[in-house]
Amino acid sequence: MPAVALLVFREVLEAALIVAVVCAATRGVPHRGAFVAGGIGVGAAGAVLVALGAGFIADLASGAGQNLFNAGVLLAAVAMIGWHVVWMSSHGRELTQKMQALGGAVKTGASSLRVLFAVVALAVLREGSEIVLFLYGMAAGGVGAAGEAAGIALGVGGGALLGVALYFGLLRIPLKHFFGVTNGLLMLLAAGLAATAAGFLVESGWLPAWGGQLWNTSRLVADDSLAGRTLGILIGYKARPEGIQVAFYLATLVALVALVALARRGLVRGSGARGAIAGGATVPAVAAAAVGIMLIAAARPAAADDFVVYSPYVTATQNEIEVRGYRVEDARAGLRGAAAAELSISRGMNAWWQPEIYLVRYQRSAGSGGLQGYEFENTLQLTPPGKYPADLGFLASYEHNTAARTSDAVEFGPLLAIKAGRFAHTVNLIWEKEVGAGAGRGYEFRYSYAATYAISSRLRPGVEAYGRPADRAYQAGPILAGEWHLPRTFSSLEYRVGVVLGLNAAAPRLTSLARLEYEFF
Amino acid sequence: MKSFLASIALPMFALGAAVAAAGEVPEYTLVIKHHVYEPGSLKVAAGTRFKIRVVNEDASPEEFESTDFNREAVVLPKRSIVVYVGPLHAGTYRFFGDFHRDTANGRLIVE
Numbered sequence: 001m002p003a004v005a006l007l008v009f010r011e012v013l014e015a016a017l018i019v020a021v022v023c024a025a026t027r028g029v030p031h032r033g034a035f036v037a038g039g040i041g042v043g044a045a046g047a048v049l050v051a052l053g054a055g056f057i058a059d060l061a062s063g064a065g066q067n068l069f070n071a072g073v074l075l076a077a078v079a080m081i082g083w084h085v086v087w088m089s090s091h092g093r094e095l096t097q098k099m100q101a102l103g104g105a106v107k108t109g110a111s112s113l114r115v116l117f118a119v120v121a122l123a124v125l126r127e128g129s130e131i132v133l134f135l136y137g138m139a140a141g142g143v144g145a146a147g148e149a150a151g152i153a154l155g156v157g158g159g160a161l162l163g164v165a166l167y168f169g170l171l172r173i174p175l176k177h178f179f180g181v182t183n184g185l186l187m188l189l190a191a192g193l194a195a196t197a198a199g200f201l202v203e204s205g206w207l208p209a210w211g212g213q214l215w216n217t218s219r220l221v222a223d224d225s226l227a228g229r230t231l232g233i234l235i236g237y238k239a240r241p242e243g244i245q246v247a248f249y250l251a252t253l254v255a256l257v258a259l260v261a262l263a264r265r266g267l268v269r270g271s272g273a274r275g276a277i278a279g280g281a282t283v284p285a286v287a288a289a290a291v292g293i294m295l296i297a298a299a300r301p302a303a304a305d306d307f308v309v310y311s312p313y314v315t316a317t318q319n320e321i322e323v324r325g326y327r328v329e330d331a332r333a334g335l336r337g338a339a340a341a342e343l344s345i346s347r348g349m350n351a352w353w354q355p356e357i358y359l360v361r362y363q364r365s366a367g368s369g370g371l372q373g374y375e376f377e378n379t380l381q382l383t384p385p386g387k388y389p390a391d392l393g394f395l396a397s398y399e400h401n402t403a404a405r406t407s408d409a410v411e412f413g414p415l416l417a418i419k420a421g422r423f424a425h426t427v428n429l430i431w432e433k434e435v436g437a438g439a440g441r442g443y444e445f446r447y448s449y450a451a452t453y454a455i456s457s458r459l460r461p462g463v464e465a466y467g468r469p470a471d472r473a474y475q476a477g478p479i480l481a482g483e484w485h486l487p488r489t490f491s492s493l494e495y496r497v498g499v500v501l502g503l504n505a506a507a508p509r510l511t512s513l514a515r516l517e518y519e520f521f
Numbered sequence: 522m523k524s525f526l527a528s529i530a531l532p533m534f535a536l537g538a539a540v541a542a543a544g545e546v547p548e549y550t551l552v553i554k555h556h557v558y559e560p561g562s563l564k565v566a567a568g569t570r571f572k573i574r575v576v577n578e579d580a581s582p583e584e585f586e587s588t589d590f591n592r593e594a595v596v597l598p599k600r601s602i603v604v605y606v607g608p609l610h611a612g613t614y615r616f617f618g619d620f621h622r623d624t625a626n627g628r629l630i631v632e
Contacts, residue, residue, distance in 0.1 A: 137581030212608040
């Protein structure tokens, strides 16, 4: 009986947590109960059918059927949740207002209910089919019916209880923030499901693992602990994620955040069938595109770049003191212990030219480190901010390297920035060429991209990506940036911290970066 | 839903073809008999991708699962499945049969 209870509990818990979050997120929609019950019923019936047809499914796609089926179910749930999140962001405010005015149920579109129904059914179907197969085996093995029934009851009860607890816990969130929180939770949940789907595709050999397991936090929270399972569903926690899972997670999250922002500005509407399909399809499409673009496998460990995304903007008469650095976490020779730090000062000479002098450039690699020399960098702002869809700047710099066996270098290239509402995108395309005695031939190209979303000026979460085709190194990861105006002064502090992960085998596994700027007039 | 399916299926097929073209990966075999894995420990090379064929000789289904290397797949009675694993760092990774956790336990030794 304990074995039955434990397995049933684990599977029910996962479905119950998903149902709880979706239920909370559709708070205030009438007839919700009927749709949840219907979803559970259809899901359970589907689970039995899937278990009965397990042999047939397993044989599909030359043996990959089971994995493709699992990944398909998960990605369908991701699309549904994506649709709902987009729909909520164009209707959530009005829903909150009506709920506050009427103190309860409001009449809203039926699209939300269909999503609720589908997500509940998919969650129950996936977890349920495993329970059915397990119980079938148990019955075949001759476990007593009474013991089995007690185990099922215990497992279902325990799992459902935790789901109910989560639901009521969520309801305690003040109404003002309620849909913001549940929407955020749904996005993380969807990103986690996408990462799990990626895992199934790797398992069947349909996707590469991208460097295998990137990190291991199982000593902190193990995947098979209760906390691990709960976090695994709610925020997509995985103790040992593979590179491609991290990529799917981030791609889904970025796509959802972008769609929500567009929906808020009325460019995408979650209501109506066409909008829903467009919204639902964009998420996996973007994820797949991101995967396709970044599909590069290489073996040679690669050197690092500056890990900074330059802004094309110049502010006349503004002075700046900047400290920045990065640190690589990778045990491979040539990457082990690599780190760098730089100190620079700059001033906006006029509205379009900002020279910057790097006084200290420290670099360490493979155990030995030292000062590298100086750099004179110029940012030119070529277009007035906001005049064109994209703001254009140009970077031109000269590096004087004093360390042994190094030559001087020039660096140049366009800097692009696009601002859309609270989103800011910055793209740098940089060419580097060594000059002087002993200089290498040819231009080395690298690019970088940053996207941030301004919750407030102090808090701008986002992502940064770096590509160095010459090194065959591609990295991306989350960052947090912000600006803090010092009260009663004309000065401010700007910060930027983040972690970028290697997307292919040759890239450094993990690079942490930080930048602090003091700006004053 | 059609555009959604197409948006998923096309890149997947392309990727699948690309992976298939990448060459043969080494295969190891695990046999489940009387709810026990045979062999109980499997030695594989670190830093390479490989596949494990899990053969279920029992009359009841089993789920080949590992939280250490993140895999789960149901193996029906008298059937086999193939699971791609790795590349893994050197170390010991446990796997188990989710339907018979008390008996079906094994280790992957990666060197």
